[in-house]
Amino acid sequence: MMTLIIFTVLFLVIDYYVYQAIKTVSEGWGPLWKNFLRIGFWVPTAWSIAALVWWTLGDPYAASTSTRNWIITGLVATYFSKLFAVVVLFVDDIYRGIKWMAKYFYKGPSNDLPGDAITRSDFLAKTALAAAAIPFGTMVYGIVSGAHDYRVRRKTVYFPKLPKKFDGIKIGQLSDIHSGSFFNKVAVKGGVEMMLKEKPDMIFFTGDLVNNESSEVKEYIDIFNKLKAPLGIYSVTGNHDYGDYHHWTSLAAKQQNFKDLMEAHKLLGFDLLMNQHRFISVEGEKLAVIGIENWGGGRFSKYGKLEQAYAGSEDAPVKLLLSHDPSHWDAQVRTQYPDIDIAFAGHTHGFQFGVEIGNVKWSPSQYAYRQWAGLYQEGSQYLYVNRGFGYLGYPGRIGMPPELTIIELKRA
Structure with a gap:
């Protein structure tokens, strides 16, 4: 039971962290696609926690070896990939923390340039999602093309x-x-x-x-x-x-x-x-x-x-x-x-x-x-x-x- 609790909390923390990038990236989208992405993001989370419950409280050995392998692969591929996003987002948090401290302690003239440029946070949010997509895509490719x-x-x-x-x-x-x-x-x-x-x-x-x-x-x-x-x-x-x-x-x-x-x-x-x-x-x-x-x-x-x-x-x-x-x-x-x-x-x-x-x-x-x-x-x-x-x-x-x-x- 303790293992189930620990992994459930870990998955939720990782997903909540990555969800911040999802919110940032989808901010300017229309209501339909914005809600589709934001709600859809939590579907794999629900599946992952359900799989954890089945694995720890059910009888996984009643299922075939292949079924167990696919479940483990799904969990590892999903959260291993998300860890790459977490690293990038952590860099963004450090940057925003330094920026906040500098703004709090130093009241200097503004150096803003004219025009609308992509914000640093928006850029890193997209980078974080790309960082997660690359290992996930590689693992999928290894299954589809590399297995045989x-x-x-x-x-x-x-x-x-x-x-x-x-x-x-x-x-x-x-x-x-x-x-x-x-x-x-x-x-x-x-x-x-x-x-x-x-x-x-x-x-x-x-x-x-x-x-x-x-x-x-x-x-x-x-x-x-x-x-x-x-x-x-x-x-x-x-x-x-x-x-x-x-x-x-x-x-x-x-x-x-x-x-x-x-x-x-x-x-x-x-x-x-x-x-x-x-x-x-x-x-x-x-x-x-x-x-x-x-x-x-x-x-x-x-x-x-x-x-x-x-x-x-x-x-x-x-x-x-x-x-x-x-x-x-x-x-x-x-x-x-x-x-x-x-x-x-x-x-x-x-x-x-x-x-x-x-x-x-x-x-x-x-x-x-x-x-x-x-x-x-x-x-x-x-x-x-x-x-x-x-x-x-x-x-x-x-x-x-x-x-x-x-x-x-x-x-x-």
Whole structure:
């Protein structure tokens, strides 16, 4: 209840402050449009408070994950944007305070110029509303245009011990599908078709098929099961696949959900590696694909058992690891398994926000993860971090488009 009161008061204070700009800007308008703007301004406020009441006093987990994501996105987009207006208006208040003090203490001659110029307060009120509109518009654009703007990223990696029969093999990687967040089935199908056009020899899926519940993927089975590769499709679990962030009625329900998730991998045609490895053979030559359950740094779960998955693969000349969380690479892979040639990860989403222009690459993800997007190398070992196919929370992407990865392996 206290949380509800605090956020309600905070929303009302922010909106009352921004409303002053609305009043200033609409001052010279006709009665119809003036009232439409001024009354309409409070409609999102009423919606936001109603959403807060439902979230704190109702049962938000009775709604779908997608519904909850849209509500959170609406609240964040609305009030994050309004904070920009608040900053500008605060500058206006400081200016008016200084002006009032100067006028109170100094009675000098007037320096007014002839003509009607836009007042400072009117200018800053319009600036404040523009400052709020820019981030809000950007977030809307990230949903409409960025959420499904799939990009193919290609890299070539050289290994001296790569068997000749695997020279030039193409590996397609998908990660972080998060099927419970999708809102455009046609666009998702288009992304799958883009991967198929690349004709990869193998496909890796590196975790987070759903947000919380296995049921989220049901209506997308007939899309993702179209993925095919001659040497197979191999997958692992991510932190969201275990339902650890969901309110379950019982432990048995949570366990059944995970069993259903593993069954979904089978229906998709994915060979789910649960701390296991597979040998991929071509005309008598082989390499090893090793896959572990989620193993994350910090607060994330550590279900993965690399020692168990690795055992028996020692003789493979090249070893490929599927591990959802890139923090696993520094924490365990490089330090204890120097003969794992390349690891494939996801998890970060590139924060779904960033800038990548030429050699300039920035995202808030880099403050949480040393390796957060793209190809990394330490000595003779490599890590590729996929930026994700789907999205979580905010149903869009800004400057960090969803990714389809193609890694080509070549003999050095």
